Amino acid sequence: MIENTATRHHQNFLQVIHSYYQLTKPRIIPLLLMTTASSMWIASQGNVNPVLLLVTVCGGTFAAASAQTINCIYDRDIDDQMERTRHRPLVSGRVQPSHALIFAIALASLSFTLLAVFVNLLSALLTMSGIVFYVGVYTHLLKRHNPANIVIGGAAGGIPALVGWAAVTDTLSWAAWLLFAIVFLWTPPHFWALALMIRDEYAKVGVPMLPVVAGNVAATRQIWVYSWLLIPTTFLLSYPLQVTGAVYTCIALILGGFFIKKAWVLLHNPDDKQLARSLFLYSIFYMMLLCAAIVVDSLPLTHQLIISILDLIQ
Incomplete structure (x- = not known):
């Protein structure tokens, strides 16, 4: 039933791309990347390598997009009841949950590979920990069960700053924390x-x-x-x-x-x-x-x- 609805909504390939793009909640990602970039600038004392910056930001983008996509999969039942979220691709049937999960896994894999190969393993592991914390701790354990959800969940938002510092120095200093x-x-x-x-x-x-x-x-x-x-x-x-x-x-x-x-x-x-x-x-x-x-x-x-x-x- 969802597949037929998705086919009916998508009239061309560009609309398919747009639906998957919407799954990543793109308005949230730039703010996360700014904390990564600013952390890299401090760590490099204003002389950040532009290639390193680009690769790190791309890796962070894919990771954040993966986490947000999984969040959309998990929350599609409540998204259907909220005015500001009821038009998201999974709720409206433009994307199937199984396809969205494959998309999220592919993004996370791409992020880890990119960072581990071209940056360093620490930044890659920190990025994956951000996904796990956001999905497992905030979305699954806290969001629907504890009013402290946002307080504890804020740790996921702080991880990109750690990633930026680790990308430059391969360590975590007091400044990074x-x-x-x-x-x-x-x-x-x-x-x-x-x-x-x-x-x-x-x-x-x-x-x-x-x-x-x-x-x-x-x-x-x-x-x-x-x-x-x-x-x-x-x-x-x-x-x-x-x-x-x-x-x-x-x-x-x-x-x-x-x-x-x-x-x-x-x-x-x-x-x-x-x-x-x-x-x-x-x-x-x-x-x-x-x-x-x-x-x-x-x-x-x-x-x-x-x-x-x-x-x-x-």
Whole structure:
């Protein structure tokens, strides 16, 4: 029955490609890759090998696409009941679950091979651990059973930062784990803001997101707490680790100030979905700019410019 529906929906090969592309949830992947790239820039002190960057990003892309595809397979029953997900390829019948699983396995295999052969084994193993954690721990064990799903699941989102560092150095330093921690702490405010926006849909399908099981007030309090855990943590890259400099610190301070302000306003208006949406969108913008600040700060040109400015001042 699903096969006939898929045949009816796909009128040409390009539509088939588009359906499989949608399975990977492509809007999520770029943010993950930015953490990988920024980690590589710090680890290489602003002199990242472009070929290494390209191969690592491609490997990360395939791995993330594999994990998201398996997530779509697992969640197709609840996706069918939620407005924002009911048009996904598996729910609408444009792709069969068995075909999607083959696609996911192929992507994971390609990712591991690419990283193990052209980068190093550590980065390949970390990438596979990210898939296993996202699918096995977050999607299977936590998402439908525990309101701490997003908190613990945030570890999967932090793994790309570890992959980037390992790709350059073949080791994991304190700086790499701090980048992991930044993403880990960023994840709850980001996703709980989304959960506040679509609380009714999560309640409808029985997913115990924090706003559903504890209410909006408790959720906004937790967003406030995690925001205050996140922002100071970002400065640890500058001190005591000293892997970033003044440019990153200034940008992180400004971005963090706006993050705290938005969390504060939401704390006092927990039922305002527009404020929740504002924080959700800003959290994406925040992580993108923080990663960009890391890259700019690590460039040799930036260091030379700062030295020149200091010389002029003196």
